[in-house]
Amino acid sequence: MVNITTLARGSLGGNGTSTTVFNPGEIVVENWYGVADYVDVFEDAYQVYTPQIMASIPTGFEERSLFIMYNFTGTVGQQMELVDSVVGAGVGGLFVTDQAGYTSWSGIWGEFVGDMDGA
Incomplete structure (x- = not known):
């Protein structure tokens, strides 16, 4: 991974x-x-996610950790609680979609963006 990262960074101008x-x-x-x-x-x-996963992140690296969740089946309010929980734990990035993949916008995309903006 070090070699690949060094090559990629060098190729991008370094x-x-x-x-x-x-x-x-x-x-x-x-x-x-x-x-x-x-x-x-x-x-x-989303159904696989548990808050205990956060406790598994190496201490001090929360801000450099990212979470991606698909198949979100909760309500808009539950999405807001999820955003508040993950961002509140200091995680550096979060993406949530109610879709099975990444080829279309989440049906509650606007609410997600608003939740992230307010977090």
């Missing part, structure tokens, strides 16, 4: 403006954070 994101979709060891700017530590259906 001027320090690039952002590197690793997407293992699960909790990783701290070493990954020494190479990437952000690490996607959760990418799965």
